[in-house]
Each structure stands twice: as structure tokens, then as C-alpha cells.
Amino acid sequence: MIYSSIFCLFGIVFTNVVAEPLPIRRREENATTDHNTFASITPSKTLAWVSCYGDSLAAELGPVSCARLIAPLDYLNTSFGDVQLAIIKLGASNHTQTTRTVFVNPGGPGDDPIEFITDHGALLRAQVGNDVDLVGIVPRGVGSTFPPITxxxxxxxxxxxxxxITNSQPGxxxxxxxxxxxxxxxxELDCDLVTPSLIPYVGTVHVAKDMDYVLQILGQDKLSYLGYSYGSILGATYAALFPDKIDRMLLDGIVDFNTWYKPEKEPELHIGDADTALNNFFQFCYDAGPDKCAFWYSSPKEIRDRFFEADQRLLENPLPIPGFGLLKVPLWRSGVYSALYQPARSFALLASVAAEIYDRAPGRGIKSYLESVNNASSPIEPPLVDTTTGLKNSPIIAYTIGCSDSGGRAEGIGMSKLEAVLNRHQGVSQYFGGLSSQIEIICLSAGLPAKERFTDKFENIRTSSPILFVGNTADPTTPLRNAFSMSKAFPGSSVLTINGTGHMSYSATQDSxxxxxxxxxxxRNGTLPPNGTVCEGKQTPFELPTTQL
Incomplete structure (x- = not known):
């Protein structure tokens, strides 16, 4: 939970499991997208759009343009300096004076809306139509927005x-x-050393105010918005700050507002459905049969028992991997958790890795898995981080923003307190509790409080137009209950339930x-589904034979 995407970022992921958040095609490998585009754009206090990313998939759907907007670092005291927001727009196929703008945030915190829109514009268009402008603002400290979190x-x-982070996973x-x-x-120490003046201003309230600032410059009175995962917190924060400015707001994969802004987390609101998602993996494997699921056995229960036996074997005896070192349980469980985000793209590989761990016979599955470990075996120090282009999709970004929203370091934390945190998380999920508890523990330690946090009571927020919340029945990191609790805080809103496994609706609604x-x-017209409407997910996680992995 996000910390939704946060969990995935903290764990090393399966190849193509989370690096590709949506199941659609990418650019060809030999395409040349200039990721330094924003460095060549002159910052301006107006939205001076220039053509960009002409070789992206999005350019096939409409004109793509970029801008660097100068905005206040601190909206409460504009004399404190500026930030330069990197902004991308996928224009409507037929732009007119009345064309609506829909803002998009893919989650994280710290996921890059530039990549999200350029790679996945077709899916976004399928949700909102071809006659709107899609706009993504790179959040403060992230990617091409300046200055970066470094x-x-x-x-x-x-x-x-x-x-x-991986090696210190509790439990x-x-x-x-x-x-x-x-x-x-x-x-905390390193952030204070490298970018001390920026860190207090990267929290979600500041990003929400950036969104409103851009909205004003566009000359629009109300916000239309698509927010995924952490983007649901950003959207809900905006709606709480500016309830009279909501036109359309769809939030998908809901992070609970009340626990996000607190230092002590409620694990049932993070991993409450993670065990259900894992059990669904066992069922999907059994249903697929031995030709497609490498970990198949005679019943879902037998598959489950063998899975946990493999896990226990790895706990007792880490597996030597040629060219890598030892594969240990923390790295493995992080990968299992991330695999639950995208069943269609990851369950077949997860089954192969589980089989190789069970047999203690590393093969193509583990090799594919470990290839996704960032710099896993690089013995040579790379060059200094480019100060003009910051990190994105990074644990550092996710922790910095998430911990600043939590309120900073808690005093008087001893071993008994840390053990209580771990026990509370393992009480919700014995298997994933160590992973989720680590987020809370790190944020209790890191003194990185945002200058502005949402501290009002989150209830009875009446927006100018109703919000649509979307959630899956087996989302490993944003449980469905969050959608209903958040909807309760916004009278007139509605919840659309997807009966499926994975993080956010598109992981569970293939061709639905x-x-x-x-x-x-x-x-189009603000029509909400009746509250409690359920759509059946369409999922086929084991499409390829194991020989084609």
C-alpha cells in the first residue's frame, strides 16, 4: 500500500511484472525517445508547450507536447523560491475551445506520468475518450521536475x-x-545532506496544490482526474482541499486516507487482501494444469503446501545462484508480493521460480527473476547521479514522499515498540507482514516531515460532483474495503467493485x-454506477506453456 506501488518498489520485481504497469504494447526497442527533452525546454511562468515524444506510442493517438512550469516552492510563502514542474500533454484528436483536460497520476508515490502517458495513452483514451487532453504533472522531486530528490x-x-532495504526486511x-x-x-541523514531545502515541500498536499496551480493557468474552473494507487491519495487530498472544484474524479486502487497521513499504519488497510490474492494464485495454477503451471500439483491445497515448504527450505538454506550469490527469503517474498500485482503478466513466471526453489535447481525462471534486480552484481561505481534528471519509480522517492506525509520521526522508539509493529502486521498476514511492517518502521525512524500535511478530520466532504471509486476483491496492496471507507467520507460518491485479483482494475479486467x-x-456525463455494482474480472494468468517462458 502504498503504499500501493511503494511495496512493489521496495521489493525487487519479476521481469515485466511491474515495470510494465498496463498490459499493452510498448515502443519498439529501437525507437529513440529523448528522455532529456525537458532539459532543453525553457522554464516559464506560463504553459509554453513544445512538441515532444514524437516517437512514442502516444503520438499515434494525438499531438504530444511538453512544458516546464515555474511554480512556488511554498504556496504559503512564495518568497521561498520556485520549483520547475515537468508537464506532458496528450492532446485531443480534435481540439476545440471547450475541450476538457483530464489530469492523470499513475501512483507511486514517484511513478512518472510521462512514461505512463506515452506508453499507455491508448488505455487511458479507452477510459475517458479521444476528445479530451490528458495531462500529467511529474511530481515534485521526481524525474524531470526540478530540483530532484537526490x-x-x-x-x-x-x-x-x-x-x-531488502536485506533488513523484518521477521x-x-x-x-x-x-x-x-x-x-x-x-533522513542523507536527504538532509544532499537536498535539505526540497524535502519539506515534496508531500502530497504540495503536489495537490501544484495540480490546482496548473488548472488555474489552463483557465479551467474544475478538475477532471484519473488517479491510480497512490494517485487515489493525491486525488482525495485535492478533493478535500478544493471540494468545490471537482468535475470528474475516478480513483482506482484506493489507498486509505486516514492511515496514509498517520505514522502508525493499519496493516489491514494495506495487506488485508494479500493472502487472498496469494491463495488465488494457487487456484489459478491448479486450473491452468501441468502444461501451463510449472508448480502444478493435485489440488490447490497441495500447491499451497508445497509453496510454503519451498519458502521454508529457502529460509533454512538460501539457494546459491551462479553469477549472483545467495537467493534468500526476503528477496523472494518481495518478488512474490510484486507478482500479485499483475497476475496475467507474472503468475507463470512466479510458478516457475517456485518450482526451481522447491527443487533447488535454478533455471530460466530464477534467471529471469534475478535479471530484474537493479545493479545486483555491478562491482563498479557508476557516475554521479544527473542533477538535471532525478529518480523516478524509486524506493527512495517513495519513502521520502510517504514518510513526509506520515509526519516524520516518532520519538522514544525502542525494541518493544518495533516488535509490536511487526506483530501487528504479521497478525494480518504472517507471510507478508514483515514486508509491510518495514514501511512503518522506516518512516517512524526517518525525520522527514512535510511542511504541509492534511491533518483535518477526513469525513463528510461534499464535492461539487461525485467521485467514482474502483477496487478489486483481491488487491494485494489496496484492499477493497478502502474504496468503501473512502466513499463513505464523500457523500454522493459510488464504488465500482471488480471481482478479480491484482492491483487496480486493469490487472483484473482483461477485455472486460x-x-x-x-x-x-x-x-462523459457524470453517470455513476449504483453503489455496490460488481463487474466480473476476466483473467487468464497462465496463457503460455511453461516451455515458452
């Missing part, structure tokens, strides 16, 4: 921190709780007409 001076330091060694706490303190039949009319 808490690590080198790529090697960033890779080492990622390893520290496996006597030292892991203290090590996770130390990771948070290290993050039901969801589209409700989402498009909502953006």
Missing part, C-alpha cells in the same frame, strides 16, 4: 540502499528490526466490457 550522491549508493533475523530502523535514519460500460459514461 538523497544518494551516486547510483551505487542508491543501489546499496535498495539492498539494505527473519534478530537484527532486522534494528536494521530497518537504521535504514530510515540513514535516509462491464468496467468500460461504467467508466466511460461517468467521464
Amino acid at each position: 538523497c544518494d550522491a551516486t547510483d551505487l549508493a542508491s543501489a546499496q540502499r535498495n539492498r539494505d 527473519y533475523t534478530d537484527k532486522s528490526l534494528n536494521e530497518s530502523y537504521a535504514v530510515g535514519k540513514s535516509l 466490457e462491464c468496467a468500460a460500460e461504467w467508466i466511460m459514461p461517468y467521464f
Whole structure:
């Protein structure tokens, strides 16, 4: 939960599991997208659009343009300096004076809307139509927005921190709780050293105000918005700050507002459905049969038992991997968790890796998995991080923003408190509790409070137009209950339930007409599905034979 995407970022992912958040085609490998485009754009206090990303998939759908907008660092005191927001727009196929703008945030925190729109514009168009402008604002500190969050001076330091996060995952060694706490303190010290003036201003309230600032410059009175995962918190925060400015707002994969802004998390609102999603993997494997699921056995229960037996074997005896070192349980469980995000793209590989761990016979599955580990075996220090283009889709970004929203370091944290945090998370999921508890522990340690946080009571927020919340029945990181609790805070809103496994609706609705039949009319004319409407997901996670992985 996000910390929704946050979990996935903290764990190393399966190849093509989360790196590709939507199941549609990408650019050809030999395409040349200039990722330094924004460095050549002159910052302006107006939206001076220039053509960009002409070789992207989005350019086939409409004109793509970019701008660098100068905005206040602190909206409460504009004399504190500026930030330069990187903004991308996929224009409507037939632009007119009345063309609506729909803002898009893909989640994270820290996911890049530039890549999201350029790679996945077709899916977004399918939800909102061809006659709107899609606009993505790169959040403060992320990617091409300036200045960047650069808490690590080198790529090697960033890779080492990622390893520290994985290796200190609580629940496996006597030292892991203290090590996770130390990771948070290290993050605080390094952020204060490298970018101290920026960190207090990267929280979600500041990003929501950036969105309103851009809306005003566009000359539009009300916001239309698509927010996925962490983007649901950004959207809900905007709606709470500016309830009279909502035109259309669809939030998908709902992060609970009340727990996001608190230092002590409620794990049932993060991983409450993670075990259900994992159990669905066992059922999908059984239904697929031995030709398609490499971990198939005579019943879902037998598959489940063998899976946990493989996990226990790995816990007791880490698996030597040629050219890599030891595969240990924390890295494996992080991968299992990330695989639950996208069943169609990851369950077949997850089954192959589980089989190789069970047999202690590393093969193509584990090789594919480990290829996704960032800088896993790089012994040479890379060059300094480019100060004109910051990190994106990064654990450092996710922690910095997430921890700043949580309120900063809690005082008087001892071992008994850390153990209580771990026990609380493992009480919700014994298997994934260590992973989720680490987020809370690191944020309790890191003193990175945002200057502005939403601290009002989150209830009875009456928006100018109703919000549509969307959630899956087996989402590993944003449980369905969040959609209903958030909807309760916004009278007049509605919840669309997707009966399927995975994170956010598109992971569970392959070619599902039901969801589209409700989402498009909502953006067209504001028509909401009756509260409690359920769409059946269409999922085929084991399409390829295991020999074709």
C-alpha cells in the first residue's frame, strides 16, 4: 500500500511484472525517445508547450507536447523560491475551445506520468475518450521536475540502499528490526545532506496544490482526474482541499486516507487482501494444469503446501545462484508480493521460480527473476547521479514522499515498540507482514516531515460532483474495503467493485466490457454506477506453456 506501488518498489520485481504497469504494447526497442527533452525546454511562468515524444506510442493517438512550469516552492510563502514542474500533454484528436483536460497520476508515490502517458495513452483514451487532453504533472522531486530528490550522491549508493532495504526486511533475523530502523535514519541523514531545502515541500498536499496551480493557468474552473494507487491519495487530498472544484474524479486502487497521513499504519488497510490474492494464485495454477503451471500439483491445497515448504527450505538454506550469490527469503517474498500485482503478466513466471526453489535447481525462471534486480552484481561505481534528471519509480522517492506525509520521526522508539509493529502486521498476514511492517518502521525512524500535511478530520466532504471509486476483491496492496471507507467520507460518491485479483482494475479486467460500460459514461456525463455494482474480472494468468517462458 502504498503504499500501493511503494511495496512493489521496495521489493525487487519479476521481469515485466511491474515495470510494465498496463498490459499493452510498448515502443519498439529501437525507437529513440529523448528522455532529456525537458532539459532543453525553457522554464516559464506560463504553459509554453513544445512538441515532444514524437516517437512514442502516444503520438499515434494525438499531438504530444511538453512544458516546464515555474511554480512556488511554498504556496504559503512564495518568497521561498520556485520549483520547475515537468508537464506532458496528450492532446485531443480534435481540439476545440471547450475541450476538457483530464489530469492523470499513475501512483507511486514517484511513478512518472510521462512514461505512463506515452506508453499507455491508448488505455487511458479507452477510459475517458479521444476528445479530451490528458495531462500529467511529474511530481515534485521526481524525474524531470526540478530540483530532484537526490538523497544518494551516486547510483551505487542508491543501489546499496535498495539492498539494505531488502536485506533488513523484518521477521527473519534478530537484527532486522534494528536494521530497518537504521535504514530510515540513514535516509533522513542523507536527504538532509544532499537536498535539505526540497524535502519539506515534496508531500502530497504540495503536489495537490501544484495540480490546482496548473488548472488555474489552463483557465479551467474544475478538475477532471484519473488517479491510480497512490494517485487515489493525491486525488482525495485535492478533493478535500478544493471540494468545490471537482468535475470528474475516478480513483482506482484506493489507498486509505486516514492511515496514509498517520505514522502508525493499519496493516489491514494495506495487506488485508494479500493472502487472498496469494491463495488465488494457487487456484489459478491448479486450473491452468501441468502444461501451463510449472508448480502444478493435485489440488490447490497441495500447491499451497508445497509453496510454503519451498519458502521454508529457502529460509533454512538460501539457494546459491551462479553469477549472483545467495537467493534468500526476503528477496523472494518481495518478488512474490510484486507478482500479485499483475497476475496475467507474472503468475507463470512466479510458478516457475517456485518450482526451481522447491527443487533447488535454478533455471530460466530464477534467471529471469534475478535479471530484474537493479545493479545486483555491478562491482563498479557508476557516475554521479544527473542533477538535471532525478529518480523516478524509486524506493527512495517513495519513502521520502510517504514518510513526509506520515509526519516524520516518532520519538522514544525502542525494541518493544518495533516488535509490536511487526506483530501487528504479521497478525494480518504472517507471510507478508514483515514486508509491510518495514514501511512503518522506516518512516517512524526517518525525520522527514512535510511542511504541509492534511491533518483535518477526513469525513463528510461534499464535492461539487461525485467521485467514482474502483477496487478489486483481491488487491494485494489496496484492499477493497478502502474504496468503501473512502466513499463513505464523500457523500454522493459510488464504488465500482471488480471481482478479480491484482492491483487496480486493469490487472483484473482483461477485455472486460462491464468496467468500460461504467467508466466511460461517468467521464462523459457524470453517470455513476449504483453503489455496490460488481463487474466480473476476466483473467487468464497462465496463457503460455511453461516451455515458452
